[in-house]
Amino acid sequence: MISVALFNNKGGVGKTTLAYHLAHMLQRQGLRVLAVDLDPQSNLTAAILDEEELEELWGKDSELFAQDDHPEQRKLFHRAEGQRTVADAVRPILEGTGDIAAVTPVNVTEGLWLLPGNLELSKFEDKLSAAWLNGYGGDPAAIRTTTAFHRIIDHAAKAVDAQLVLVDVGPNLGAINRAALIAADTVLMPMAADLFSLKGLLNLGPTLRDWRDQWQTVVMPKIPASISAPAGAMRPLGYVIMQPGVRLDRPVRAYERWLARIPWVYGTAILGHPTWSADDRTYEITTLRNYRSLMPLAHDARKPMFDLKASDGALGGHQKNVMTCYQEFHALARALTERLEVA
Template sequence: MTSIALFNNKGGVGKTTLTYHLAHMIRRLGLSVLAIDLDPQANLTSMCLDETEIEELWENPSELSGAVSAGLPEVGRVRSGQTIADAVRPILEGTGDIAAVEPARLEPDLWLLPGSLDLSRFEDKLSNEWSRAYAGDIAAIRTSTAFHRIIQQAAQAVDADVVLIDVGPNLGAINRAALISADTVLMPLAADLFSLKGLSNLGPTLRQWRADWQQLVLPRVPPGISAPQAEMRPLGYVIMQPEMRLDRPVKAYERWLKRIPRVYSSEVLDEAQPTREDDLHRIATMRNYRSLMPLAHDARKPMFDLKPADGALGSTQQYVKTCFLEFQALAREVLVRIGEPLEEVRPLAPTRPS
C-alpha cells in the first residue's frame, strides 16, 4: 500500500477535484483505492456522498466502540459515527485512543473515509502535543500518530492498494500530522504567483517537519505504537490550467509556467543547482473542465463518466472523452512514480455513451 497526500499551500487550484477523479481513475485501472478526507472543510466528502448520507453521517450519535466490522457498508450507504472526527474524538476528549471507523464503500474497490467539520477541533490538540512528543511523552506521541494509525487500520480493512489523502491548503497542525503520515506528496499547482509562493513556503516546511519527526520523535516512539516514517517523498506536480480570460492573457500564464520547474527544484527538492526549463517533475497538465463540473455534480459521478443522459450532449461528449484520456494518462504516470507495476493494470477504454 502506498499513500499519496495531495497538497498545496494555496487553495482554489482544484486539489479536491483532482483527488476525486484520480481515485476513480486508479480504481478503473484495476487497483483498490481508499480516499481519506483530512480537510476540515470536508469538500471531498461532499463530492462523494449526497446530502442525505452526509446528514446521517454527521448528525446521528457516534458509535465509537468495537473494531471494524467484517460486514462493510453497501455501495452508496454510510453508517453513523464513521468520520475521521469520530476516530480521533476519544483522544480529543481524553477518554481513550483512536476509535475504529468503517470506510464508506462508494463502488467496488473504491472507499472513502469521510471528513467532518468537527475535525477542526483537533487542531489545537495536535499543536499542543507536537513539542511534547519531542520529549517522548506517550500521550503526545499517540496524538501525533493518530492519523497514521487511522489510515493504516482503514487501509488494511479494505485491502487498499493506493491511499489518496486530501488535506486543506495551509501549514497548520492537522496538515502536519496528515503529511507526516504520507509516503508521497503530489502537488497540484496553478501557473501564478500564489502557487509559486506556496511552493517556496511548502518545500522548506516539509523538510523541517521530516527532520524534526525522524530525528526527535521516532527514536522515542515506544515499540507498541505504530508511527509513520515521515517520508513525504515528492512525486511531482500537476498543472491545473485556468479558465483563460481577457484579464489573464496567455503570455502571463506562460511566464509563470516557465518559473515553476526552477522553484520546485530549489524549494521542494532542495537542489543546489535547480532545474530551469526541465519539466521532469511535471506529471501532467490538466485543462480546465469547468463546464463539465456542474453536470458531474448533478449526476454524482466523475466528469469522464458523463453520458448524454446526464446532459453531456453533442460536442460536450467529445470533451468528456478528452477528459477521460487525460485522467487516464495522469493516473498511469502517478502509478509509475509510486512503483505500481503497470503490467498488472488492466486495459481501459472510455465508457460508451448510453
C-alpha cells in the same frame, strides 16, 4: 500499501477535484483505492456522498463533542447507526478517554472506499499543536496524538485491503496538515501557474523539510515500540498543473510566464536543490485542461466528469470534452502509478 497526500498550501487549485477523479480512475485501472478526507472542510466527502448520506453521516449527536449541556442542539442530530468519520476516530484522544476509535470506510463502489471527513475535525487542531512539542520529549500520549491519522488510515486500509491511499488535506500549514503529511509516504502537488502558487511552493518546501527532519531525527528515536508510527517520508512525487480557463495551445502571456518558472521553483523549494535547472521538468507529471463546463453537470449527476453521458446533459461539444477528460485522467493515473512503483 502506499499513501499519497494531495497538498498545496495555496487554495483553489483544484486539489479535491483532482483527488476525486484520480480515485475513480485508479480504481478503474484495477487498484483497490482508499480515499481519505483529512480536510476539515470535507469537500471530498461532499463530492462522493449525496446529501441524504451526508445528513446521516454528519447529522446525529456529535460523537466528537458532548452536547449534554445543550439539549436543544442534540435534537438536530440523527446519524445512522454504524457510520463514522475521521472526527469520530480521534474523539477518545480529544476527550482524554483513550486512543483512536477504528472507523470502517464507506464502500463507494467496487474497489473504492472513502474514509469520510467532518467539519468537527478542526477541533483537533489545538490538541495536535500541543502534542507536537511534547513529542520531542518522548511523551507517549503526545506521540499517540501525532500518529493518530497514521494509525486510523492504516487500520482502514488493512480492513479493505487497499493498495493505494489518496489523502486530501486542506490548504494550510497547520497542525492537522502536519500530522496528515507525516502519515503520508509521498506528496503530489496540484498547482496553478500563477504568482500565488509559486509563492506557496516557496513557503511549503522548507516547511516540509523541517517537519521531516524534526520527526525523523528528534521524535522517531523516542517512539515506544508499542506505538505504530509512520516514517514521515513525504517523498515528493511531482506536480500536476491545473490549467486556468484558456486553451492549452494558446496560453495567455501571463500564464506562460508563471508556467516557465514552476520547474525551478519546485526544484529549489520542494526538492531543496539550489542549482536546479529552469528547464528540468522531471517532476512535472502533466497539465490538465480546465473542464469548467463539465463540473456542474458532474456535480448534478454525482459522477466523475469523464463518465458523463448525453442523459446527464453532456451534449454536442461536451461529449468531446468528456472523451478528452477521460484520456487525460487515464494518462495521469498511469503516470502516477509508474512513479509510485519507482518510489
